[in-house]
Amino acid sequence: MKVxxxxxxxxxxxxxxxxxxxxxxxxxxxxxxxxxxxxGRQRSAALVAASEQLRRHAPAILAANALDLDxxxxxxxxxxxxxxxxxxxxxxxxxxxxxRQIADQPDPVGQIIEGCIRPNGLKLQKVRVPLGVxxxxxxxxxxxxxxxxxxxxxxxxxxxxxxxxxAVHSNQAIAEAMRAGLDAxxxxxxxxxxxxxxxxxAVGHLVQMEGLIDLAIPRGGETLIRAVVxxxxxxxxxxxxxxxxxxxxxxxxxxxxxxxxxxxxxxxxGVCNATETMLFAKAxxxxxxxxxxxxxxxxxxxxxxGCQRTRELFPTAKAATEEDWKTEYLDLIVAMRVVxxxxxxxxxxxAYSSLHTEAIVTRNLQAAEQFVRDIDSxxxxxxxSTRFSDGGEYGLGAEIGISTDKFHARGPMGAxxxxxxxxxxxGNGQVRG
Amino acid sequence: MKVxxxxxxxxxxxxxxxxxxxxxxxxxxxxxxxxxxxxGRQRSAALVAASEQLRRHAPAILAANALDLDxxxxxxxxxxxxxxxxxxxxxxxxxxxxxRQIADQPDPVGQIIEGCIRPNGLKLQKVRVPLGVxxxxxxxxxxxxxxxxxxxxxxxxxxxxxxxxxAVHSNQAIAEAMRAGLDAxxxxxxxxxxxxxxxxxAVGHLVQMEGLIDLAIPRGGETLIRAVVxxxxxxxxxxxxxxxxxxxxxxxxxxxxxxxxxxxxxxxxGVCNATETMLFAKAxxxxxxxxxxxxxxxxxxxxxxGCQRTRELFPTAKAATEEDWKTEYLDLIVAMRVVxxxxxxxxxxxAYSSLHTEAIVTRNLQAAEQFVRDIDSxxxxxxxSTRFSDGGEYGLGAEIGISTDKFHARGPMGAxxxxxxxxxxxGNGQVRG
Numbered sequence: 131m132k133v134x135x136x137x138x139x140x141x142x143x144x145x146x147x148x149x150x151x152x153x154x155x156x157x158x159x160x161x162x163x164x165x166x167x168x169x170g171r172q173r174s175a176a177l178v179a180a181s182e183q184l185r186r187h188a189p190a191i192l193a194a195n196a197l198d199l200d201x202x203x204x205x206x207x208x209x210x211x212x213x214x215x216x217x218x219x220x221x222x223x224x225x226x227x228x229x230r231q232i233a234d235q236p237d238p239v240g241q242i243i244e245g246c247i248r249p250n251g252l253k254l255q256k257v258r259v260p261l262g263v264x265x266x267x268x269x270x271x272x273x274x275x276x277x278x279x280x281x282x283x284x285x286x287x288x289x290x291x292x293x294x295x296x297a298v299h300s301n302q303a304i305a306e307a308m309r310a311g312l313d314a315x316x317x318x319x320x321x322x323x324x325x326x327x328x329x330x331x332a333v334g335h336l337v338q339m340e341g342l343i344d345l346a347i348p349r350g351g352e353t354l355i356r357a358v359v360x361x362x363x364x365x366x367x368x369x370x371x372x373x374x375x376x377x378x379x380x381x382x383x384x385x386x387x388x389x390x391x392x393x394x395x396x397x398x399x400g401v402c403n404a405t406e407t408m409l410f411a412k413a414x415x416x417x418x419x420x421x422x423x424x425x426x427x428x429x430x431x432x433x434x435x436g437c438q439r440t441r442e443l444f445p446t447a448k449a450a451t452e453e454d455w456k457t458e459y460l461d462l463i464v465a466m467r468v469v470x471x472x473x474x475x476x477x478x479x480x481a482y483s484s485l486h487t488e489a490i491v492t493r494n495l496q497a498a499e500q501f502v503r504d505i506d507s508x509x510x511x512x513x514x515s516t517r518f519s520d521g522g523e524y525g526l527g528a529e530i531g532i533s534t535d536k537f538h539a540r541g542p543m544g545a546x547x548x549x550x551x552x553x554x555x556x557g558n559g560q561v562r563g
Numbered sequence: 564m565k566v567x568x569x570x571x572x573x574x575x576x577x578x579x580x581x582x583x584x585x586x587x588x589x590x591x592x593x594x595x596x597x598x599x600x601x602x603g604r605q606r607s608a609a610l611v612a613a614s615e616q617l618r619r620h621a622p623a624i625l626a627a628n629a630l631d632l633d634x635x636x637x638x639x640x641x642x643x644x645x646x647x648x649x650x651x652x653x654x655x656x657x658x659x660x661x662x663r664q665i666a667d668q669p670d671p672v673g674q675i676i677e678g679c680i681r682p683n684g685l686k687l688q689k690v691r692v693p694l695g696v697x698x699x700x701x702x703x704x705x706x707x708x709x710x711x712x713x714x715x716x717x718x719x720x721x722x723x724x725x726x727x728x729x730a731v732h733s734n735q736a737i738a739e740a741m742r743a744g745l746d747a748x749x750x751x752x753x754x755x756x757x758x759x760x761x762x763x764x765a766v767g768h769l770v771q772m773e774g775l776i777d778l779a780i781p782r783g784g785e786t787l788i789r790a791v792v793x794x795x796x797x798x799x800x801x802x803x804x805x806x807x808x809x810x811x812x813x814x815x816x817x818x819x820x821x822x823x824x825x826x827x828x829x830x831x832x833g834v835c836n837a838t839e840t841m842l843f844a845k846a847x848x849x850x851x852x853x854x855x856x857x858x859x860x861x862x863x864x865x866x867x868x869g870c871q872r873t874r875e876l877f878p879t880a881k882a883a884t885e886e887d888w889k890t891e892y893l894d895l896i897v898a899m900r901v902v903x904x905x906x907x908x909x910x911x912x913x914a915y916s917s918l919h920t921e922a923i924v925t926r927n928l929q930a931a932e933q934f935v936r937d938i939d940s941x942x943x944x945x946x947x948s949t950r951f952s953d954g955g956e957y958g959l960g961a962e963i964g965i966s967t968d969k970f971h972a973r974g975p976m977g978a979x980x981x982x983x984x985x986x987x988x989x990g991n992g993q994v995r996g
Contacts, residue, residue, distance in 0.1 A: 163913070359796075385992075504599075506599070509985065512989045515993065517994070518988060553941060553973070553974045556945045557951075558947075
């Protein structure tokens with residue numbers, strides 16, 4: 131790969147780390163100005179080239195990944211962590227294909243969100259523009275390097291990537307492919323920079339660089355995210371956890387309720403949009419639907435922790451405690467509670483949810499509308515599995531993250547969520563009277 | 564006025580202030596749930612009633628204002644501050660009329676921003692919903708109480724208002740009218756709460772209440788805003804300053820350039836969208852346009868601080884220093900600089916601007932497009948005065964604030980900017996494979 135050389139000099143002191151971070155942020159800002167003025171065609175060409183680089187240099191990427199895996203095994207990483215870290219031909223091909231898909235998406239930059247002619251003749255437009263510089267902080271998965279870089283370049287932003295130290299060689303090789311793509315399209319390689327130090331202080335410096343970095347997205351465990359939020363002076367988009375719920379209404383279709391509950395809990399229990407608590411309307415529980423769902427879950431190896439009434443209806447359930455309503459198990463465990471009606475379900479969810487994704491199963495239109503209106507979460511579903519809250523499923527292509535905040539972007543975030551707008555007015559001499 | 568009684572017990576200790584803030588925030592959150600589920604018609608009726616209350620109780624509001632003015636005079640407030648504080652019949656009528664206008668705006672809540680049917684049949688919608696609870700921190704102008712309360716109620720949000728201590732009686736009387744309006748429409752009066760302590764610690768407590776308060780908007784001087792940003796754990800929308808620019812291109816129409824420069828500087832020099840620096844293309848300066856604009860400004864009593872070339876062309880100009888390029892004068896003073904071309908003007912502005920509002924005067928389409936594309940400010944204008952960056956001029960009705968941030972909202976903010984969205988999916992049994 132023919133790429134601009136990245137800084138590789140080891141840093142000597144705390145002062146060095148700070149100076150390095152400032153230099154990196156300034157380079158990103160300068161690159162972002164050029165990207166912001168570039169055409170969508172040029173940014174797309176950079177991503178097509180980057181996708182080809184990833185494909186062509188798959189052997190080098192896999193060799194770099196082998197170094198990380200070796201070091202990870204020696205450091206005693208868990209098999210789950212090693213699995214997240216591991217790349218193979220298929221995974222590299224998937225990364226390249228994801229970058230290519232993002233290249234082919236419509237350009238969000240320059241889109242006119244709103245426009246009108248004011249009574250004084252001013253032509254007023256709200257025009258979508260890049261945010262500027264994004265900082266993405268992530269843990270072990272190396273594919274975040276290419277996905278995040280591609281979404282940022284697509285939307286005209288420069289990006290500073292700070293990956294986990296266990297994936298340092300893999301991330302470097304992938305970032306070089308992305309930079310080679312920028313270079314091939316005549317765009318500045320510093321639009322994609324991987325932080326060249328594993329010093330923990332680097333993140334602290336970067337998230338305080340108001341005016342140079344416009345947004346931080348920490349992707350990882352709650353500890354990582356809390357640390358970023360504590361230190362940040364720039365906007366942070368985040369989701370701490372996914373304590374998702376399914377509410378089975380009295381008017382639910384039985385078969386649909388069973389299918390959705392089983393899918394929401396067991397199809398991939400370790401991810402944030404898997405369901406952790408199921409609520410049953412009294413009427414649904416009383417007519418045997420709760421027991422039917424419990425049995426279907428138990429058949430899939432799910433441990434059930436229920437309220438008093440749940441345990442009367444399904445005696446092998448363990449007793450749920452207050453703690454269970456708050457817990458994101460990320461495992462084959464579910465909390466279960468019988469509630470009076472949709473209003474009681476809403477009250478439970480708004481009290482305990484992490485505001486990620488909640489679903490109702492019902493044939494009753496009024497119940498569905500009440501649930502949709504009153505639930506205060508990023509994603510509210512009627513008659514489908516919570517597993518659908520995902521950038522790919524929403525048609526956004528890859529996602530840069532998921533937000534359970536209410537600010538700027540909510541739910542799965544795609545390239546357009548890395549933009550802001552400016553107000554543009556075209557006049558012919560208007561002055562204010 | 565028949566209103567729910569507000570807490571008036573004096574607070575004894577730091578612990579009391581903290582407990583009071585927590586109680587206020589919890590009351591706001593509870594009220595926001597009810598407002599979030601209310602109909603647009605009901606919220607509009609509350610504002611119509613509040614507008615009537617303001618009109619009917621104008622004498623009581625003016626009596627309260629007289630108390631504040633008396634205290635202000637005794638405390639030695641400047642005449643400018645007393646003017647901002649002062650209400651009269653006209654000003655109260657204007658407040659009532661503004662609330663009424665907001666009542667008549669279309670309801671932003673429930674608007675479907677985007678919608679599609681996914682290949683699996685899921686009907687996916689991005690639906691506009693209230694943010695929840697807003698905290699508005701402001702200084703002397705009492706009309707912010709009614710404007711901010713009206714915009715928050717309109718958009719389904721509860722609001723906590725923290726006004727300046729010099730306007731405490733005026734704000735209380737106005738807030739009571741707004742609460743009476745809510746009460747008349749059957750909505751919770753706690754959707755509008757005025758902070759009942761002048762203790763400075765209150766703001767510090769409130770801006771850390773993640774999960775209860777969704778947004779803080781500090782409106783006032785830079786010191787106030789910096790203090791809020793320093794302490795905040797919740798999102799803050801702000802603009803520190805308005806260092807706005809007019810760039811007169813070589814291809815400018817002379818008459819238009821004079822009119823726009825004079826209007827941008829002198830029509831109301833004390834406000835944030837007044838222009839502080841004017842840049843002239845070499846070609847415009849060389850053909851005498853700079854001197855013509857300087858003379859027109861000088862005739863209006865404007866002090867000119869210019870670069871070397873400006874002083875050659877208009878010898879009575881004082882010498883500008885580096886500091887002048889950074890200064891928001893808010894006064895009849897202007898900085899003036901000759902630059903090579905539009906690219907040089909963009910470079911100057913992107914380096915020194917507070918990212919508020921910049922205008923170009925030109926007949927050249929390419930220059931206009933380059934300026935619009937490359938300027939990184941919230942409002943970018945072609946051939947009109949910078950004074951147009953204003954919620955009223957944009958047709959937003961009253962504005963809740965102006966943002967020079969890039970996050971969530973940019974430029975003048977209306978009721979819709981107090982909303983977020985949720986993703987709603989309507990299915991018929993979809994599960995993920």
